């Protein structure tokens with residue numbers, strides 16, 4: 032039990048055992064009369080996480096940002112607040128493992144509250160220019176901020192041609208024409224505090240290699256698209272996570288070496304296309320033909336090279352046509368939580384998609400579900416990410432769609448929960464601190480009204496969210512979103 036503030040948490044005590052002098056000071060401080068009991072207990076709750084499985088009738092106590100007891104008997108602790116968890120289910124706080132906080136200004140200001148309202152207590156930002164993302168991160172990490180934990184990469188590290196160059200698409204990529212450029216870019220990003228790097232699609236093999244070497248030297252985890260200049264089986268083993276399943280289809284085709292040779296020629300860009308157009312032309316040329324040429328034995332070789340690389344399939348994006356969000360009953364409610372101009376825009380986009388679904392997109396969606404099933408059955412780790420807010424992805428809401436897609440692709444509900452809890456923690460080597468409901472772990476939790484193992488859609492039935500040790504009821508979270516919208520309107 033904490034009696035004098037954070038400094039007396041057990042973890043703080045363990046970490047500060049030496050020097051002895053500090054320890055003695057701490058003991059003296061902690062022995063002072065009990066004045067500020069701050070712990071919260073959730074009683075009689077069914078605890079579910081991907082490592083311990085299901086534990087019934089548990090009492091979970093957290094104090095500040097730390098879980099201090101988990102057990103079937105009531106601990107002898109004074110607590111400031113008790114939440115009756117009877118008939119409820121407690122899971123670790125969820126991650127959205129692929130977000131863009133700075134991509135669309137119509138979302139940035141209230142995304143943190145929106146994420147929390149859907150039980151997302153950690154996010155990994157996979158691409159944004161430093162001058163935009165740094166202030167956002169700083170705000171989210173401020174002492175009293177109501178915001179998920181945030182981990183960020185800075186810009187997409189692209190090659191000589193840049194896809195997201197601010198011309199036809201938002202500017203979130205930077206150019207790395209040579210290996211030396213790549214090394215200095217990454218060293219500079221490290222100095223500015225990024226948590227990992229994100230390698231994009233147009234890098235050359237030499238630039239890719241320099242990026243991997245430099246990131247490893249600086250102990251930065253590596254997220255990547257499969258660069259078009261490489262094959263998935265070449266790039267995969269060098270990086271820690273791969274996004275969108277993209278370009279893996281090209282390595283699963285019976286003519287994969289030939290496709291690769293063709294790409295290498297076209298990447299010289301004889302027609303002088305923009306980065307975005309060059310990439311699109313290669314996708315159009317090779318994606319669906321590669322899927323049509325699927326070769327199981329060759330694909331198994333590719334997948335065998337990916338067993339230590341977390342795959343973040345973003346199915347809610349890639350397979351959107353299979354189960355579009357705008358056909359769901361709760362879509363209107365989700366839309367009501369975003370800013371009006373974005374809402375109107377998305378209603379239009381959704382209507383166009385509903386009227387005229389693009390056949391190629393549906394085909395890729397079916398392939399994506401099939402590939403995730405193959406990957407999962409071969410032991411490839413899967414991470415849950417959405418690419419929100421890109422392409423009608425309501426922040427937070429869409430992560431639950433992603434979990435449903437993962438179950439549709441063959442993961443069990445518990446495995447889907449693993450993909451949004453334990454896997455992201457592993458990417459950052461934080462599995463000792465996050466991802467399960469255990470003593471000593473950080474206090475990020477989601478209290479559900481229904482059992483997510485019976486139906487993964489029950490992760491949407493959120494009664495309360497604990498973020499960094501602060502408990503918010505669903506009503507409180509709704510109010511926070513309204514307040515964030517109101518604050519934004521005042522600024523406009």
Ligand SMILES: [Zn+2]
Nearest residue numbers: 129157158418
């Ligand atoms: Zn993205």
